[in-house]
Amino acid sequence: ACIGNRSLGWDLLPPGSERFEFEGKIFAGYKDVANFWDKGTEPKPVPWYAGRQYDADVAHAKAVLRNLADYYPGYQGQGYEVAGFVWWQGHKDQSAALASRYEQNLVRLIHSLRRDFQTPTAKFVLATGCGNPGTEGFGKQIAEAQLSVDGDRGRYPDFKGNVQCVDVRDLWRTPDQSPVNQGHHYNHNAETYYEVGDRLGRAMVQLHEAKK
Secondary structure: OOOOOOOOOOOOOOOOOOOEEEOOEEEOOOOOOOOEEEOOOOOOOOOOOOOHHHHHHHHHHHHHHHOHHHHOOOOOOOOOOOOEEEEOOOHHHOOHHHHHHHHHHHHHHHHHHHHHOOOOOOEEEEEOOOOOOOOOHHHHHHHHHHHHOOHHHOOOHHHOOOEEEEOOHHHOOOHHHOOOOOHHHHHHOHHHHHHHHHHHHHHHHHHHHHOO
């Protein structure tokens, strides 16, 4: 899936995520129909729900897997393997409430994707990112949350050898080095996108080669 303007704490909220309170407001749990509301009041529904983008992405991917021959002309029913997942996201979670839950939501996301695709040992690689340099404020908080799930960090022992986060904050390029001034799209800098993809790919290869 590739889509903009989506947060892990709302649009992509994984199944099982619970409501939480932050500074006098209640924030949505999975399938809630309001992003947040004042404590002690009832949520006002919107035409969306927490986790809807997660559900749609998973459903679309499963639909492709059920009909691979329609998407890969050379497919002859030989089967397939979901070898891993790649994640690069974070811009829309830059608020005090969502940034505070990013690590928790990310851990749940990893478990949820593996469960939904029945691949408990599938590798998971991610890159730091939130559409800014990630060196201060919510951007830094999100980058630190992303780095914390790396299996080598030791915070999550079950992620050892199967989850890796690559720090790509050094690949941020300023507007004067880029086609446009649009931070949430990395200023449309082709070098940034190319190098981030390269690092993610190498991380995935590294995880797979390590298990041999």
